[in-house]
Amino acid sequence: MTDDGGTIEVESLVPSRLGTQAYWDDNYGRELSNFCEAGDEGEVWFGEASSDEILDWIARYLPSPMTPTKLSFSTGTDEDGQLPGPLGNGRTDSQILDVGCGNGQLLFLLAQGGYSVDCLTGVDYSASSIELTSQIARAKGIQGLRLEVRDVLRDTIEPPHRTRISGSKGWDLITDKGTFDAICLSEETIDGKKLEAIYPEKIYDLLVKPGGIFLITSCNWTEEELIKKFVSPNIGFKFHSKIPRACFSFGGSKGSTITTIAFQTCS
Numbered sequence: 001m002t003d004d005g006g007t008i009e010v011e012s013l014v015p016s017r018l019g020t021q022a023y024w025d026d027n028y029g030r031e032l033s034n035f036c037e038a039g040d041e042g043e044v045w046f047g048e049a050s051s052d053e054i055l056d057w058i059a060r061y062l063p064s065p066m067t068p069t070k071l072s073f074s075t076g077t078d079e080d081g082q083l084p085g086p087l088g089n090g091r092t093d094s095q096i097l098d099v100g101c102g103n104g105q106l107l108f109l110l111a112q113g114g115y116s117v118d119c120l121t122g123v124d125y126s127a128s129s130i131e132l133t134s135q136i137a138r139a140k141g142i143q144g145l146r147l148e149v150r151d152v153l154r155d156t157i158e159p160p161h162r163t164r165i166s167g168s169k170g171w172d173l174i175t176d177k178g179t180f181d182a183i184c185l186s187e188e189t190i191d192g193k194k195l196e197a198i199y200p201e202k203i204y205d206l207l208v209k210p211g212g213i214f215l216i217t218s219c220n221w222t223e224e225e226l227i228k229k230f231v232s233p234n235i236g237f238k239f240h241s242k243i244p245r246a247c248f249s250f251g252g253s254k255g256s257t258i259t260t261i262a263f264q265t266c267s
Contacts, residue, residue, distance in 0.1 A: 012184065012196065013220060019185030021125055028128035031103060032135070041136050042103040045178045046217055046258050053243050054177070054217065054260060055109050061213065061241075061262075062094045062173055064114035094172035095159040097206070098122045099152045100179030104133030107145060117144035121159070125151040152179070153195060153202055170207055176216040184220060200230045204237060207265050213240060217260040230263050240264040 017023045031042035044051060096115065098107055101122030111117055124130055127149045137145050150157055159171055184196040203214050214237065218226060223242060230237050243260040 012194070014185075015187040016185045019182055019187065024124075024126045024182070025128055028102070028124075028126050028132050032128050032132040035132060035135060039139070041105070042132065044105055045102065046219060050217065050258055050260070051106060051109060051177075054106065054175070054215065055113060057215065057241075057243055057260070057262070058096075058110065058173065058175075059113065062096070064110075064116075093119060095119050096121070096173045096175065097157065097159070097171045098175045098177075099203075100124055100176065100182070101133060101147070102129055102178075104136055104145070104147070106175060106177060107133070108137070108140060108142060111142050111145065117142065117146075118160070121146040121148070121157075123148050123150040123152060123155075123157055125149065152206075153183075153190065153198055157206060170212055172211075173213045173215060174203055174206060176203075176214070178217065178219070180216060181218050181220045196229075200232075200235050200237070204235050204265065210265055212265045214263045215260065216263070217258060219258050221259060223259050223261060226259060226261050230261075236266045237263040238266050 028042075031040070034040040035042065093116070096110065096119055098104075098121070101107060101124050104122055107120050107122045110120055122130075122133060122145065124133075130147050130149050133145075133147055137143070137147075146160060148157075180196070180199055183199050186195050188195055190198055207214060214230070216226065216230075221229070227239060231239060240262040242262065245258055245260070
């Protein structure tokens with residue numbers, strides 16, 4: 001990134017074991033054992049405060065039946081610092097997909113916040129992750145969550161219903177909390193193309209329709225870098241809004257330890 005207003009050059013991350021499926025299979029295998037033995041639900045990625053802010057954002061733009069109608073939301077500004085209005089005219093049957101759902105923490109927050117389990121789907125390429133999420137859901141008494149072992153880069157993942165904001169197939173909201181970060185640490189390629197380059201295209205293809213939202217949280221990329229990766233002539237995303245966070249300055253650049261941005265499919 002330049003500090004003089006020039007073009008932002010987005011470099012790749014150095015590959016590590018965190019970018020391999022073997023790492024996550026081992027990680028969630030341990031968390032599954034810990035849950036079975038001691039009831040430990042595992043790590044909350046990026047912390048509980050970050051999860052609460054994400055839930056507030058979703059409640060504003062895709063409200064659940066339990067969302068208070070006069071809440072004053074403090075999260076989610078567009079590029080002009082304004083708060084866009086709710087999507088879908090306040091409908092409450094929006095289909096939400098959590099990619100790389102891990103231990104299901106965000107899905108549980110949504111279910112407990114009034115979102116119907118019929119509208120919630122979690123996928124992860126680690127079978128241990130899905131088994132852990134299933135067991136935690138059972139312990140919490142949350143029944144009916146759609147949980148599947150799927151690879152978002154290789155599989156077609158469709159919502160269980162056809163009623164959407166636009167009246168067509170596709171997801172209304174896709175959430176990513178650290179999944180893209182892990183993908184960017186992979187050395188793997190598909191047809192000679194790096195996974196991090198394929199991911200934005202795949203997410204866009206899953207959303208399918210105008211108005212769909214992709215909400216991504218990252219600890220490896222800044223706001224400017226994420227925009228560079230997801231907004232391009234080849235991908236039909238535009239910036240929708242962001243969750244403001246405390247910033248710090250270093251080496252002439254500004255950033256935060258966690259970045260959450262929403263991208264919307266163009267009309």
